[in-house]
Every structure is written in C-alpha cells, then in structure tokens.
Amino acid sequence: MEVMPAIAAWTLVAITAAVSAASQAPASGSLAYTAPAGWQSRPAASSMRVAEFVVPRAAGDTEDGELVVYYFGTGAGTIDANIDRWIGQIQQPDASSTRDKARRSSQTVNGLRVTMVDVEGTYVAEVRPGSTDRHNKPGFRLRAAVVETPRGPYYIKMTGPAKTIGAADAALAAFVGSLRYVP
Numbered sequence: 407m408e409v410m411p412a413i414a415a416w417t418l419v420a421i422t423a424a425v426s427a428a429s430q431a432p433a434s435g436s437l438a439y440t441a442p443a444g445w446q447s448r449p450a451a452s453s454m455r456v457a458e459f460v461v462p463r464a465a466g467d468t469e470d471g472e473l474v475v476y477y478f479g480t481g482a483g484t485i486d487a488n489i490d491r492w493i494g495q496i497q498q499p500d501a502s503s504t505r506d507k508a509r510r511s512s513q514t515v516n517g518l519r520v521t522m523v524d525v526e527g528t529y530v531a532e533v534r535p536g537s538t539d540r541h542n543k544p545g546f547r548l549r550a551a552v553v554e555t556p557r558g559p560y561y562i563k564m565t566g567p568a569k570t571i572g573a574a575d576a577a578l579a580a581f582v583g584s585l586r587y588v589p
Contacts, residue, residue, distance in 0.1 A: 437475070437553060437560045440584035442577035445473065454478060461566055464573040471566020471574065473581075480558040488561065489523045492550045495531035499544065516586040519554040526568050547571040549578060555587045 441447065445459040454476055461471035482488065493508050508525040529546035533539040547568040553560040564571060564578060 435555070435557050435587055435589040437477075437555055437557075438586050438588045439581055442580055445577065456560075461564065461570060461574050461577075463567065464570040467567040467570045469567060469570075471564060471570045473562065473564040473578075476561040476563070477558070478561070482559065482561070485521050485552045485554075485559070488552055489521065489550070492523055492548055492563065493525055495529060496525045496527040496546070496548055497530050498527045513582075515553075515583060518585055518587060520551050520582060520585065521554075522549065522551040522582075524549045529565060531565075543567075551582065553585055556589075557587075 441459060444462055446462075448458045448460055450456060450458055455474050456477050457475040459473045461473055463470045483491075489508075489510065490505075493504050496504050496508075498504050498507065504525060504527055507527070508523055510521070510523050512519065512521045514520070524547070526547045527544075529541050529543040529548065531541055533541060545568050546565060548563070548565050549571060550561070550563040553562065562582075564574070
C-alpha cells in the first residue's frame, strides 16, 4: 500500500497479483486506484481477491456493503459472460427479467476500457464459489465492472443493500475515475 500525504482523505493503493504461469500474464504491471475515505480496507478472503473494502452502511440499513477487486489472469471469460453471470446473481421479486432491468455502460478511464453493470433485486449469488448455498438478500444492489488492462482484465464487484450502494455512488465514481495501469 502506498500513501500520499498530500491526499489526506484518500489512500493510494497499488494492486498486484502474483501470477504463476507466464501465459496468464501477457504484461507485467498492475491496476492502481485511489480508495475513497470511509471505505475500510480488509484482508483479501482468497488468493483470487486482490483487494477488499467495507462500504459503510447507509442510515437505516442493517449491513454494510462491500467492494472486491479480483484478478484471474487472462482466462476468466469474456466481458459479456462476466456481466451475464453478475446479472444472474440478482433476481427480481416479481419474477420479471433482471437482464431487462440491468443498466450497462462503458467508458474509458486513463486509457483503460471499463464496462459496468448496475442492477437491483434479490442477491442470490453462491455463498462461496461452487457452493450450493446461496445468499437470499432482497433489496440489494450489484454494481460491477470489467477493467481491461495490458495484463488482462480486473474485475470489480460492489454489493450491498440498495440504499447503501446508492449512497456510495459518488465514491464509486471517484474510485472508477482513479483507475490506472502502472507498468
């Protein structure tokens, strides 16, 4: 972790992931970003997670949100496949199509293509990868992004109560706006 004293409210965090196979790392370097004040860093829960943050809950919500940054090398599927998987982690209470309600956007940030999805509903993702146990969290919001870098894509996933994630809109926009690739 790198800290810049001139930016007291922000912490500069450089993310690096060790990749064992050269075929998984077409370029050296890492994704870097500036984490918003108030987001609490926590230890990564697995080797696939290169950074994790607790997003403080909004008034009235019963739990915090979270933002996780993942790096899998170059073999984690297409952008569309990942966005489809994320959309599949949300169900609509009225059984309507989550895909129809999902908002997708793309932008270029510091030379990196960033594709994002934003969707609300009941969060039903696996509790752990490969698990048959699933979350059942109504009133949740998922905001996720694929960040294309010379090293391969990084994945950012933010989940939590819809009010909490909505309250973090400006912080997430600043976070995404700070993404950059450090060779």
